[in-house]
Amino acid sequence: MPIDLYRIDDRLIHGQVVVGWGQPMNLGFIVLVDDEAAASDWEQELYRMGVPAEMEVYFASVDDAVRRVDEWRADRRHGLLLTGDIDTMRRFTDRATGVRAVNVGGIHHRVGRTERLRYLFLNADEERALRTIEGRGIVVTAQDVPSAKPARLDDLIDGTRAGAP
């Protein structure tokens, strides 16, 4: 079974992921691709403690994720691969093939970012990185919860391509 959802969310593992998406998807595992969490036993323990017992959490650096993604795709359970920022997903899709769609679930306000949706704020570098992902033939949409209507990248970012002259 392929990984059902590739998501970018700066809250990492949280209610929307575990409950909002996790329950309707009957999620069996989450892969958190985050170099910091992958290097911290304490962070890993923290997340494992918080999620329901029937949900497994794997932690991976980008390198590990690229190496192991086929193994997770072969898992019979439903899975979700998660990054905490756009650049990590860009680096992952630089090298991992077979990703057809990326869901942008939440990038919150920070200085230098422009509001695109209530839950989505982007700076120029992040817009450019999303365009790079899209340029690989991957459909990029923003959608915080399953009941919301997905918004396509072109509807979020001005018609001019980020980085274009």
Place this chain on the structure above:
Amino acid sequence: MSDAPKAIVLAHGDLAAAFVAAVDLITGRGDRFEPLSNRGLGSAEIDEMLRERVHALGANVVFTDLPAGSCNFAACRLLKDRRGLIVVTGVNLSTLLQYATSSDASDADAVATAVARGGGALRVLTGPPRAD
């Protein structure tokens, strides 16, 4: 407990403010808590907000709503750096009411009593069986 620092209630949306308003309505002791919301914040910003408020209030107890939620993960991350901090997750109104009116001498005792009360408040009630 009357001189103890405020406890923090950190929850999704308006939930913490609503909890504290309800505690105040029922007991007049809403001042025992400071409500915080994760609305509009990423993980790093929730961490930063909570750290600042815990430090400013000298809070020893943080109540959060959902074990798998960003509020709870932020509170748990703080456990690493702040000795003596107690995090309670899955909080409900009964837990907060008990904590607000506690006469226990220590935060730990007050939390233990409040958690027991809150856990016991979750019940299934049924009427007579349906005729059909």
